[in-house]
């Protein structure tokens with residue numbers, strides 16, 4: 001048997017890579033993690049989930065304070081210090097990142113700061129150019145290493161823009177938006193997905209005049225249209241201008257402003273703002289990995305994997321944003337763990353199962369779904385019954401003055417098994433987990449309706465669509 005330096009080499013120390021390394025080391029495999037970022041922590045901690053949620057929570061507190069009068073509370077005139085808002089976020093991100101560094105500098109596996117490139121299917125070249133690492137660590141790093149198995153978990157970066165004019169005009173990305181020193185007075189957001197919507201509400205609630213330009217007919221196109229329509233309604237009420245069904249035409253500078261022109265309703269429309277936020281998607285970090293040298297195939301840059309997370313080179317696996325199909329942290333983690341399971345137990349293989357796919361957008365109201373959406377059920381010709389119930393007719397949400405949104409359940413018309421759930425409403429990202437648990441246990445709407453729910457809670461709203469469907473079935 002050929003000897004290798006390691007049983008498993010994990011490339012990338014973000015959510016997917018760390019989960020894979022922890023699991024591999026836990027299974028007794030000699031494991032190395034190679035992380036090439038200038039900072040250690042991965043996207044979620046450094047520039048993704050955590051900074052955006054910290055900022056959105058600050059916006060929510062400000063919004064609540066401004067509306068305290070609804071409950072007879074006098075909060076006075078509400079003001080803010082943007083530097084302090086960012087400082088709190090930065091302190092929290094530093095804590096999360098420091099903890100991740102601690103986890104990676106773990107005795108159970110080796111952690112190397114370097115950029116990895118495949119030289120052949122079992123050998124990586126390690127390159128430290130551009131990395132700020134201390135000299136003593138530098139001494140101990142080999143130029144190459146070999147491994148029996150690999151897990152590619154290199155994540156994603158902001159996708160190239162479709163409008164070449166943006167190179168001259170200039171724009172910011174989500175990476176820049178979470179690190180701003182000063183708020184722009186006005187902002188055009190290109191895109192209407194989760195990241196675009198979260199930033200739109202954050203900036204608008206801090207007084208920025210926001211315009212969203214979205215190609216699809218609705219924002220949040222991966223959700224059912226009812227969710228997108230509800231968020232568009234709330235956004236317009238909060239002063240955000242939303243253009244949907246558009247086609248971008250041009251971007252240019254006009255004095256101190258940046259303008260974007262686009263087709264909308266058969267006309268050419270133009271919007272102007274101090275800054276443009278590009279939020280039209282991300283691309284996998286695979287270009288510099290030398291995947292061709294290892295026989296790993298890609299499609300549009302994404303590493304192609306089967307359900308076992310195995311690539312076209314059977315001893316090389318992939319996890320997270322670099323492979324997709326969903327750019328979500330818990331999926332990256334599950335994929336990393338699945339890859340390791342299949343390395344350790346090739347005779348008892350396990351496959352990724354997206355039946356319980358969860359998606360959450362942390363706007364207010366939050367938007368969340370698990371399992372099937374109506375749109376997907378129709379496309380895949382899966383028979384279903386659906387029922388929904390609005391938050392403007394529910395005790396606890398009325399108390400909270402959180403009247404936007406609804407919950408929706410999809411069920412098998414014969415057995416009543418819950419196939420999907422959606423919640424657009426207060427704490428939707430938390431509430432959806434009741435349906436995740438119910439679906440994990442393959443519960444029926446009858447069982448959900450019969451389950452006790454404390455009164456008055458937001459959660460008891462699920463019993464209404466469950467009862468309606470149970471009666472129908």
Ligand SMILES: Cc1cc2nc3c(=O)[nH]c(=O)nc-3n(C[C@H](O)[C@H](O)[C@H](O)COP(=O)(O)OP(=O)(O)OC[C@H]3O[C@@H](n4cnc5c(N)ncnc54)[C@H](O)[C@@H]3O)c2cc1C
Pocket residue numbers: 011012013014015016017034035036037038041042043044045047048049050052114115116117153154155156174195285288289319320321322326327328329330332
């Ligand atoms: C603004 C924003 C908000 C988001 N909010 C959420 C959210 O609320 N919930 C959610 O679930 N998801 C959210 N996401 C998505 C989530 O952050 C990603 O899906 C997740 O972090 C991907 O994890 P990963 O391990 O695949 O990649 P990463 O965490 O990006 O890790 C990849 C690592 O690989 C390293 N690397 C790259 N190339 C090499 C190389 N050649 N050699 C060595 N190392 C290399 C990188 O430096 C990086 O540290 C958000 C994303 C963004 C941009």
